[in-house]
Amino acid sequence: MSQVPQELRDEIPSFEKHEHEQHGPIDWSALTSIQGARSMAEITTLVGLAAAIFWLIQGIVVWTHTPTYVFPKPTEVVKTFVQDFSSTEIHSLWVTTIEFLSGLAIGSTIGLVLAALVTLKPFVEKVIAPYVLIMVTTPMIALVPFLRLKMGFGLWPLIIAVALASAPMVMINSATGFRRTDLAKIALARSYGASTFQIFAKIRFPLALPMIIVGYMVGSIFGLLTAVGGEMVASSEQGGLGRDLVYYSSLARMSEFGATILIVAILGVLIYVIFYFIGKRWASWEA
Amino acid sequence: MSANGDVKIRVENATKVYETKTGSVRALEDVSVEVHDGELVCILGPSGCGKTTLLWAMSGLHGLTGGRIMIGGAPITGPRPAEIGMIFQDANLLPWRNLRQNLEFPFEIKHRKPDEARIKSLLDETGLAGFENAFPRELSGGMQQRASIVRALAQDPAVLLMDEPFGALDAFTRDEMNLLLLRLWSETDKTIVFVTHNISEAIFLADRVVVMTPRPGRVAKVYDIELPRPRTIEMTFEPSFISLVQEIKIAVETGGRHTLEVE
Numbered sequence: 001m002s003q004v005p006q007e008l009r010d011e012i013p014s015f016e017k018h019e020h021e022q023h024g025p026i027d028w029s030a031l032t033s034i035q036g037a038r039s040m041a042e043i044t045t046l047v048g049l050a051a052a053i054f055w056l057i058q059g060i061v062v063w064t065h066t067p068t069y070v071f072p073k074p075t076e077v078v079k080t081f082v083q084d085f086s087s088t089e090i091h092s093l094w095v096t097t098i099e100f101l102s103g104l105a106i107g108s109t110i111g112l113v114l115a116a117l118v119t120l121k122p123f124v125e126k127v128i129a130p131y132v133l134i135m136v137t138t139p140m141i142a143l144v145p146f147l148r149l150k151m152g153f154g155l156w157p158l159i160i161a162v163a164l165a166s167a168p169m170v171m172i173n174s175a176t177g178f179r180r181t182d183l184a185k186i187a188l189a190r191s192y193g194a195s196t197f198q199i200f201a202k203i204r205f206p207l208a209l210p211m212i213i214v215g216y217m218v219g220s221i222f223g224l225l226t227a228v229g230g231e232m233v234a235s236s237e238q239g240g241l242g243r244d245l246v247y248y249s250s251l252a253r254m255s256e257f258g259a260t261i262l263i264v265a266i267l268g269v270l271i272y273v274i275f276y277f278i279g280k281r282w283a284s285w286e287a
Numbered sequence: 288m289s290a291n292g293d294v295k296i297r298v299e300n301a302t303k304v305y306e307t308k309t310g311s312v313r314a315l316e317d318v319s320v321e322v323h324d325g326e327l328v329c330i331l332g333p334s335g336c337g338k339t340t341l342l343w344a345m346s347g348l349h350g351l352t353g354g355r356i357m358i359g360g361a362p363i364t365g366p367r368p369a370e371i372g373m374i375f376q377d378a379n380l381l382p383w384r385n386l387r388q389n390l391e392f393p394f395e396i397k398h399r400k401p402d403e404a405r406i407k408s409l410l411d412e413t414g415l416a417g418f419e420n421a422f423p424r425e426l427s428g429g430m431q432q433r434a435s436i437v438r439a440l441a442q443d444p445a446v447l448l449m450d451e452p453f454g455a456l457d458a459f460t461r462d463e464m465n466l467l468l469l470r471l472w473s474e475t476d477k478t479i480v481f482v483t484h485n486i487s488e489a490i491f492l493a494d495r496v497v498v499m500t501p502r503p504g505r506v507a508k509v510y511d512i513e514l515p516r517p518r519t520i521e522m523t524f525e526p527s528f529i530s531l532v533q534e535i536k537i538a539v540e541t542g543g544r545h546t547l548e549v550e
Binding site for chain 2: 184185187188189190191192193194198202203206207209283285286
């Protein structure tokens with residue numbers, strides 16, 4: 001009986017559809033399967049709504065005679081964004097991006113390894129679950145000033161904060177993905193003599209991939225928020241978009257403040273779009 | 288070749304007990320069956336009679352609690368990819384691979400180059416040529432199951448084990464698939480064990496029908512099917528066919544009543 005793989009040991013063979021709706025705390029997979037705009041009517045409505053919101057805010061600001069140092073007109077923000085996109089802002093964008101990407105690379109790797117570990121050894125999950133919960137619920141931004149005292153004014157405290165914010169998101173979603181065992185497909189691979197590694201590489205991993213991509217998407221969004229927020233609290237000497245936000249608001253330069261928010265927003269949407277297309281390319285079979 | 292003359296598969300006193308939370312289930316109790324080389328045998332029975340358990344034990348995917356299974360003269364201790372091909376319920380294609388990649392999957396597992404010529408001729412024969420780049424969700428249920436048959440046959444196994452492969456198909460597609468299977472089988476010398484809960488499907492396909500009954504799973508009766516080959520759908524309308532369906536139906540039902548209840 002020792003030759004019988006563990007996945008199949010003494011289970012009554014059954015082919016009930018595996019539960020598709022196994023998600024983490026929140027069903028983020030909806031994010032990767034939003035229907036793209038299809039018809040001209042839809043596109044017109046989308047653009048129209050965006051324009052309506054833009055001009056509504058503009059109208060309110062103009063009509064109430066709100067001064068720029070209280071709330072800038074959307075047109076001024078766009079003007080500042082287009083005209084004064086100076087080397088300072090490009091530098092800040094660069095710094096924030098470096099912090100974000102380094103932190104995500106470290107955090108997601110840790111998250112993936114932990115997810116694999118937790119799937120293989122349920123005991124590990126029981127032990128680390130409280131810490132994962134703490135990491136998810138505690139804003140990692142709060143760690144940055146604390147790390148500054150110990151590590152100085154380089155990029156590392158922010159990179160660590162981004163890693164700590166993204167790791168549990170990647171881990172939770174990937175673990176959900178790895179737990180999707182489809183006995184029939186594992187049996188199929190076994191019947192052709194597949195090794196444990198082949199079953200992982202050719203069945204378990206592809207099956208988990210859609211959830212891993214969702215984990216990366218959510219982890220990236222949390223990571224970006226942590227990078228910008230951390231810079232607002234205690235930036236490095238290099239600065240970053242978060243420090244620019246604090247700087248402009250302290251001088252009541254609200255047009256520049258608004259333009260910086262716009263950069264952060266575009267960065268966030270860009271991350272979403274990138275993962276949307278990754279999901280479309282590698283996980284469309286599930287939609 | 289077989290050390291047992293022309294017996295390809297020999298099941299000897301197979302017993303399988305599953306331990307569940309509510310107690311033990313006797314899925315197989317002292318089941319003995321012989322399948323000859325090149326024969327097509329159907330294992331027929333209601334759900335819970337252990338027919339799928341028996342097939343999975345033959346494939347080496349599951350172990351037995353007692354008894355043994357010999358295929359080609361050697362006892363089964365694990366999967367034998369070179370000799371045995373398994374066809375599953377619901378086609379069991381990998382949804383993230385297109386048809387061609389699905390057919391190449393077993394070759395990848397075995398670290399072999401795909402046999403393009405063989406795949407091509409099988410695709411032509413099953414009417415799947417031209418769909419190589421389609422993903423499983425883009426194929427009909429019948430096409431998916433044909434693809435899974437091609438996947439198994441491309442490996443050229445001597446033994447084909449089929450686990451209710453057409454159970455999820457509609458009646459018309461099922462007839463079509465049965466005719467296709469018989470045609471493919473007649474062109475080769477394969478030994479086929481076909482599990483089903485459909486009596487007329489079993490009679491239509493088989494040289495012999497092994498009727499199993501549940502709780503505990505055991506062989507109630509074995510029928511030799513004398514219908515001439517090649518078989519046609521028209522044969523299923525003949526009174527002799529219909530009376531055989533009735534006879535086997537009664538065997539399935541009374542066979543269950545007369546066996547000892549062991550809980």
